[in-house]
Amino acid sequence: MRFSRMFIPTLKETPSEAEAVSHRLLLRAGFIRQLASGLYIFLPLGYRVMERINTIIREEMAGIGAQELLMTVLHPAEIWQKTGRWEEIGEEMFRLKDRTGRHMCLGMTHEEIMAWLASREIRSYRDLPQIWYQIQQKLRDEARPKSGIIRTREFLMKDSYSFDRDEEGLEQSYRLHEGAYHRIFNRCGLRFYQVESDPGMMGGATAHEFMAPSPAGEDDIALCGSCGYAANVELARSLSPETEAGDLPYEEVHTPGKRTVQEVSEFLGLPPSRFIKSLLYIGDDGPVLVLLRGDQDLQERKLQRIIGPFRTAGKEEVVATLGVEAGFIGPAGHKVRIIADEALKEGVYVSGANRADYHLKGLRPGVHFDAEWADLHIAKEGDRCHRCGAPLRIERVIEIGNIFKLGTKYSVPLRAYYLDENGVERPIVMGSYGIGPARVAAAAVEQSHDQDGIIWPRAIAPFDVTVLPLNMADTETVELADELYRALTEKGLEVLIDDRDERAGVKFKDADLIGIPTQVIIGQKSLRQGLVEIKDRRSRQRELVKREEVVERVVDMVQGSA
């Protein structure tokens, strides 16, 4: 491909709206353009990267026997109504009517449609198992699109769905995907973790996410370097640091105006971990008092899993429900449901005395109050692993893929049943598995760049090699460049030749920005000695090679580390 004929609008300056590294670089290097909030156009370079990622995905999906198909973007409402998600999902779903007034939506995922297809076509256990996948546009009216290509309203997604007879079959399909995902992300050159995740509204029990570490991410994961425990902090368990031991006499103390743990802690000279935080939430089934150790914070997802949707209680609600104002609430003597974090099971604590301006020392769980025990706190850096006790670390990550065991959540309402050997009708057991190719690309840029630009992993770079004839006015340079371009292309490499009539500096800057892994630089000075320079974008190392040996050397480089 000739640079002069390819649409590569590079930018010297960063558009002001771009914050995330991947957003800035993809914009500057001419890979993407923004159409509106959360809507991005992939320019030729960006599209090439996406296609290379998709090719890797297709190869690995084929490797586990998955079959590619293509569904529609527009869905009739009835199918979504059957599973209840038409109502469950709020404003995030784009909805519209066709000309006859029929309700439709734009597909944000395809569990329903896949199950619908299966319900019509799969009759017998002999038809199972199946794995169907597509690489299809998804639309979600995101509350807050952000970070360039990482969170958009319209995005490409590889989504596959497995159909099995039973849990055992599902387990196998799940493992196949797990393996394929590891191969895909490795081939794409990403650093990533597989972590336990919250199945959430997808239903089902087991779910994992594939997470690429990056400060531009939106999730945090907890990792144990010792036993390998890895989980999204939404559900990560952890042991809080031991609290200071020492008995406290059971007594009420006057704490005028001291409400927060911080204030009372300083006032009484005791560490926050000796306190019980009492927080009132209002769930669908009424108020719930949540108890946490003073040095911990509530992981709302964990509470939600126990009591469903909830909100914090207002000031008046606190007084009306508990008879005391916030700041002096204690765990004892209330009629509301009380759920306490497990970290409070042992020890002697200080808490509110249920009386304005007073706190209570010497509180013992099981003696002075009772509660349901649950894991409620957010796992923090420095907490210990609940499995092996080693310290946990927390990392910020981009979710690049996920795998869910769905079970029969979609097959039952959509009547996707098959007949087993005994002629018994059984629901198909499903799994669903996603990968966001654009996030893979963004994560690659986030993880692999320097001051000058992108450094593409070889397997997903828009081109394998770029040829830079520095002086287009020099016939010998141009001729050699063309010759090398042809020879490299014949070797099966994707080559971009910068044939623009630009100064050397411009070509160097653009080449580094765009991030093609190997640069072949043809300058007059070296050429007079019959030498051509080969530069590795990542290491920045240059080597001078005899002009006859360039092709062989470049092919080695490209294939060597691919």
Next chain:
RNA sequence: CGGGGCGUAGCGCAGCCUGGUAAGCGCACCUGCCUUGGGAGCAGGGGGUCGGUGGUUCAAAUCCACUCGCCCCGACCA
């Protein structure tokens, strides 16, 4: 949806507080000369209803109201 910020030429910005003499700079773009190993130089040139609407005023990029759009933090994220 709550909080914050920003809309002036393709991009990055100044001007706004203190209304008039304020449509300006750098880059990019076009023409010519020159130059060719890290975003050159000189000369000439094109391009902007100052996001939109309404108001205040003799006069609005500048003040006021409304509105649209974009970004960031949070909530949400099937």
